[in-house]
Amino acid sequence: MPIDVDRVRADTPGCSKVNHLNNAGAALPPRSVTQTMIDHLRLEAETGGYEAAAKAAPRLERCYDSVAALLNCHRDEVAIVENATRAWDMAFYSLPLGPGDRILTARAEYASNYIAFLQAAGRTGATVEAIADDADGQLDVDALRQALDDRVKLIAVTHVPTSGGLINPVEAIGAVARQAGVPFLLDACQSAGQMPLDVERLGCDMLSATGRKFLRGPRGVGFLYVRNSWIGKLEPPFLDLHSASWIAPDRYEMRADARRFETWEGNVAAKLGLGAAIDYALDLGLDAIRARCRTLADQLRQGLAALDGVTVHDTGRDKAAIVGFTKQGEEPRRIADRLSVLGINVSISTAQSTLIDMAARGLDAVVRASPHYYNTEEEIDRLVAAVRN
Ligand SMILES: Cc1ncc(COP(=O)(O)O)c(C=O)c1O
The missing domain is CATH 3.90.1150.10 (Aspartate Aminotransferase, domain 1)
Structure with missing residues (x-):
């Protein structure tokens, strides 16, 4: 339709x-998003923040179903966090890197991601390489294939860069990553909400996005997808009593699902608003x-x-x-x-x-x-x- x-x-x-x-900055939200947030903020003001969260718990849980429906993944593969940068960071900084390991990325990669590559490279001795573009200006998939060797530990690419209309050939990149057995981290911050995203077709193992851009959700909320087979292999750089349980004075146990990348405290109204925004997009x-x-x-x-x-x-x-x-x-x-x-x-x-x-x-x-x-x-x-x- x-x-x-x-x-x-x-x-x-x-x-x-x-x-x-300026929808690549922050879109105008539909009324349902704003109303969802206002209703929850009012409930917090009138009954208390924890009490309001308890009342909203079933709806909050449904937000994970909404993200899962948007991405064609399982709800246990979804973490809802503060923004796309934190979502991406939690995945990236969980990956073990060592001297000589290689990170392959694209030329139009977002600054925050590239800064993180450089920081990790400085700390670990890994290297970062931006793969050449093809004649159309998108990542050259053949060049990516040729760059692969057993030192490549990550392929990380932005789907739609922040500054223009380029759409990187992510399905082809995903196929290359899968064949090589290299994890593929996709920044879908600008594509989420303006085009279909199916993690099976995309072949990505991790995907980050934000609420406020083409999804038309609130500011200050984003989400991370991590493929089930990767969750157990990734130890988040930060843990708390939500992402892990303190089971003995000297031991903790991480959650088995993607919420190991979350923290306990969060903006419940924004999460509910994100759910409403995704439902609105899915409905259209x-x-x-x-x-x-x-x-x-x-x-x-x-x-x-x-x-x-x-x-x-x-x-x-x-x-x-x-x-x-x-x-x-x-x-x-x-x-x-x-x-x-x-x-x-x-x-x-x-x-x-x-x-x-x-x-x-x-x-x-x-x-x-x-x-x-x-x-x-x-x-x-x-x-x-x-x-x-
Ligand atoms: C391609 C891309 N990735 C990541 C981000 C960061 O998103 P956030 O500000 O929600 O952390 C942006 C923001 O403009 C972006 O355009």
Whole structure:
């Protein structure tokens, strides 16, 4: 079923206030998400935080089912944490690395992930290598295959990078990783909520994502998937009385499920809001969401590319709903500020967020416009017209 744009806009109070094209930053939530959170915060205020959590326990448990349905995994393979970075970190820093071990990644890897690679490399003597891109600008799967040897201990790739429309060929990467028996950690922060994600098809062993971007959930919540066969092999860098049990004065036992990557304290309202956001997306259907995101992003790319002095920088064969562009004679920051005055929300991506990729392409910063299915064709036209003027 195609998206009923009028209906989803009516469900989204923010749509009547702004032309929100910053969904790669944080999307406008549907009313059900905001209401779920407000209801829980009110319950906490009126009955106490622990008492409210006890009342919400069955619904909180259902959030794990929602994530599992989104990813086609088992609920025991899901941890709900503060954000995508912590989710990714908990998986990455659990992997044992030693001198000479190799981490293979992509050129457009997200800064926080790459900083973690460098930190781990500095501590352990492992190395990190960004695999070359192919002619379309996406990770070259043949080059990845050729780079494999028995010292490769991790393949870690961002599905949709933060700064543009590239979609890395993750299913092919997953197949290579599986064949080689190397764990594959996928950063799905920008793809979750804008396209279907099936961990069996993707072939990833770990996947991280956030609530607030294309999933349209709250800020301050994210989740981690870890394949069942990997959970028992990974010792999280931090443990507490939720992720482990203190069973004797000198012994503890880690949980057997993915909640070993969580901590006890958390934002219950945000977790419930995440569950509501995922249910909303599943109800619309991720195929329908992807189709409409594509249509709007294509319209935006074509509109911008037709303007004098404007360059769209997105690479990759198939493209996501993130459009990175620059305009001759006007700094990205100035463009974003000018659009903001007109009620059009975009953001900018600087070279620091995907340093290797942006530096190789000679880019300091791009304007990042990221439509979602609830945007209209008219809103896209307004952005294009505002950039022209
Ligand atoms: C590709 C990618 N990975 C990870 C993150 C980090 O997500 P979070 O801010 O939820 O930790 C971002 C945020 O922009 C991102 O774009």
